[in-house]
Amino acid sequence: MPTPPASQPAFVLVEPQMGENIGAAARAMWNFGLDRMRLVAPRDGWPNPKAVAMASGAGRLLDAAQVFETTAEAVGEADFVLATTARPRGLTKPVYSPEAAMAEIAARIRDGQKAAVLFGPERAGLENSDIALANGIISVPVNPDFPSLNLAQCVLLTGYEWRRATSEVTPRTVEMAGTEWANQAEIDALSRHYEERMEEAGFFFPDHKAETMKRNLRNLWSRMPLTRSDVQTFHGMLRQIVRWKDRGG
Amino acid sequence: MPTPPASQPAFVLVEPQMGENIGAAARAMWNFGLDRMRLVAPRDGWPNPKAVAMASGAGRLLDAAQVFETTAEAVGEADFVLATTARPRGLTKPVYSPEAAMAEIAARIRDGQKAAVLFGPERAGLENSDIALANGIISVPVNPDFPSLNLAQCVLLTGYEWRRATSEVTPRTVEMAGTEWANQAEIDALSRHYEERMEEAGFFFPDHKAETMKRNLRNLWSRMPLTRSDVQTFHGMLRQIVRWKDRGG
Numbered sequence: 001m002p003t004p005p006a007s008q009p010a011f012v013l014v015e016p017q018m019g020e021n022i023g024a025a026a027r028a029m030w031n032f033g034l035d036r037m038r039l040v041a042p043r044d045g046w047p048n049p050k051a052v053a054m055a056s057g058a059g060r061l062l063d064a065a066q067v068f069e070t071t072a073e074a075v076g077e078a079d080f081v082l083a084t085t086a087r088p089r090g091l092t093k094p095v096y097s098p099e100a101a102m103a104e105i106a107a108r109i110r111d112g113q114k115a116a117v118l119f120g121p122e123r124a125g126l127e128n129s130d131i132a133l134a135n136g137i138i139s140v141p142v143n144p145d146f147p148s149l150n151l152a153q154c155v156l157l158t159g160y161e162w163r164r165a166t167s168e169v170t171p172r173t174v175e176m177a178g179t180e181w182a183n184q185a186e187i188d189a190l191s192r193h194y195e196e197r198m199e200e201a202g203f204f205f206p207d208h209k210a211e212t213m214k215r216n217l218r219n220l221w222s223r224m225p226l227t228r229s230d231v232q233t234f235h236g237m238l239r240q241i242v243r244w245k246d247r248g249g
Numbered sequence: 250m251p252t253p254p255a256s257q258p259a260f261v262l263v264e265p266q267m268g269e270n271i272g273a274a275a276r277a278m279w280n281f282g283l284d285r286m287r288l289v290a291p292r293d294g295w296p297n298p299k300a301v302a303m304a305s306g307a308g309r310l311l312d313a314a315q316v317f318e319t320t321a322e323a324v325g326e327a328d329f330v331l332a333t334t335a336r337p338r339g340l341t342k343p344v345y346s347p348e349a350a351m352a353e354i355a356a357r358i359r360d361g362q363k364a365a366v367l368f369g370p371e372r373a374g375l376e377n378s379d380i381a382l383a384n385g386i387i388s389v390p391v392n393p394d395f396p397s398l399n400l401a402q403c404v405l406l407t408g409y410e411w412r413r414a415t416s417e418v419t420p421r422t423v424e425m426a427g428t429e430w431a432n433q434a435e436i437d438a439l440s441r442h443y444e445e446r447m448e449e450a451g452f453f454f455p456d457h458k459a460e461t462m463k464r465n466l467r468n469l470w471s472r473m474p475l476t477r478s479d480v481q482t483f484h485g486m487l488r489q490i491v492r493w494k495d496r497g498g
Contacts, residue, residue: 153405
């Protein structure tokens with residue numbers, strides 16, 4: 001059976017140290033639907049039981065992870081490689097925000113290319129020799145006074161941007177799914193109900209302010225984003241309080 | 250010295266359990282320049298040495314963290330509150346992507362408002378009673394097969410979007426210039442006023458539905474874009490109708 005075309009980038013962990021961090025990175029990838037992990041010379045060998053313990057629920061990624069001796073081998077088949085690094089490194093490379101990086105990778109993958117993202121070892125970060133293999137750098141806009149993202153966090157943010165770049169339904173705007181909004185007639189009826197009862201109750205006082213008060217009240221109802229159910233609640237409260245009045249408290 | 254205007258949202262951890270997670274959340278906040286942490290009833294008390302050990306480098310946030318008994322107190326002064334939650338909860342609330350959420354909060358803060366973001370306890374997530382206090386929900390677009398973000402990861406992604414929303418100044422059209430919006434404490438007071446009177450009037454009936462009805466009503470008030478003047482109108486109507494009742498119609 002032929003290999004299906006790469007529909008996502010490989011995430012390459014270069015010389016990761018603690019197994020726990022590899023497991024946490026696997027979880028972070030799978031949180032955003034990514035499952036192609038590659039490892040370059042993991043310090044404590046492979047497989048690593050501590051990675052498995054931490055990965056719970058995303059252990060499949062570890063089983064399927066490919067292990068390489070060098071970064072060059074790990075990215076050998078890729079058409080486009082980006083390196084995550086917090087610090088500028090004195091190498092001339094295009095610098096991408098995570099968002100721009102994943103948009104670029106998504107576009108290239110749609111064009112049939114293969115892509116990989118490099119993540120450095122926990123403390124040291126990527127060596128210049130690894131960064132030199134990349135077409136560009138991903139720089140996360142962290143607080144310059146505290147740029148201490150760990151490996152799994154860096155994977156998480158990159159995976160999040162991958163998902164944003166590729167999910168068909170990106171809710172950029174506010175939605176309120178399944179909500180039945182009240183229509184204008186229903187809002188009008190509600191407004192009249194309150195106006196009538198408030199008139200009876202003597203709310204619109206003094207007389208010379210009554211018209212302005214009524215207009216403001218109508219305006220208030222019409223400005224509110226009321227659902228059908230909200231409208232029923234407001235009717236219900238008013239009816240109940242009138243019943244309370246009628247039975248003398 | 251007068252308090253400087255809020256230039257960032259407060260991040261409110263509701264009933265956090267392990268100290269390590271509070272420390273990790275502090276680090277995640279400070280990675281993106283956020284330093285206003287609030288805690289609601291931390292399980293293991295406060296201060297917590299495990300939180301301090303984990304927060305290394307961001308310990309200042311823990312020293313400055315404000316601790317509250319209830320979520321309502323923690324968000325009392327906020328004009329706009331969003332709740333992070335993975336699951337739809339059967340409450341009618343606007344749903345924001347992290348990006349849309351932080352853009353909205355950034356815009357409101359530029360307009361002089363105060364904002365807060367709620368994060369639930371590690372396992373259980375936020376209770377509906379907490380979510381009812383929020384104006385909307387933040388939903389992270391995770392893999393539906395593996396939606397297992399932990400507390401610090403959720404804080405990290407939200408903080409990241411805050412940084413993205415604020416690192417470039419995007420102009421926003423000011424709507425309803427000069428409007429004084431009601432703050433959360435004023436909305437709460439209004440909500441309580443209606444709840445108390447409606448209780449007296451026998452609105453919350455039958456008994457087994459009373460709690461749901463109350464929660465829905467609180468949720469209704471918190472969803473409405475009420476001005477100070479609107480709040481006064483609603484108080485005024487209710488007071489007047491009670492007077493009407495008291496004088497026997």
